[in-house]
Amino acid sequence: MRRLPGGLLAIAALVTIAVGAPALADTAQENYTAYCQKCHGPQGHGDGPQAGTLATKPQDFADCAVMQKLSDDTMFKAIKDGGAAVGLPGDMPSWSSGLSDDEIHALVQFVRAFCKK
Numbered sequence: 621m622r623r624l625p626g627g628l629l630a631i632a633a634l635v636t637i638a639v640g641a642p643a644l645a646d647t648a649q650e651n652y653t654a655y656c657q658k659c660h661g662p663q664g665h666g667d668g669p670q671a672g673t674l675a676t677k678p679q680d681f682a683d684c685a686v687m688q689k690l691s692d693d694t695m696f697k698a699i700k701d702g703g704a705a706v707g708l709p710g711d712m713p714s715w716s717s718g719l720s721d722d723e724i725h726a727l728v729q730f731v732r733a734f735c736k737k
Contacts (some may be wrong), residue, residue: 664734
């Protein structure tokens with residue numbers, strides 16, 4: 621990275637982050653619909669159309685008490701490597717081949733929004 625005069629490097633970095641954030645938020649919603657909604661449901665209550673086919677009921681993302689116990693790192697690893705990788709039910713598949721790390725981080729934040737205090 622080359623240095624720009626008068627602190628322009630910092631401004632350029634902030635602009636890049638600000639411009640990329642809305643795109644990742646839109647992508648997170650699209651990824652939730654494509655990868656998560658079928659089990660976790662449209663409102664994140666664990667009541668998606670495929671939830672009944674699983675051995676374990678999918679996590680209810682709107683249950684704030686439970687969600688507070690799950691760190692962002694745990695959620696990231698569960699999405700990336702599957703539930704069994706973090707001691708959660710093995711019904712949760714790995715999405716590492718379909719989602720980038722940035723997309724997974726954005727998805728974690730999207731899922732967090734289901735918990736409204």
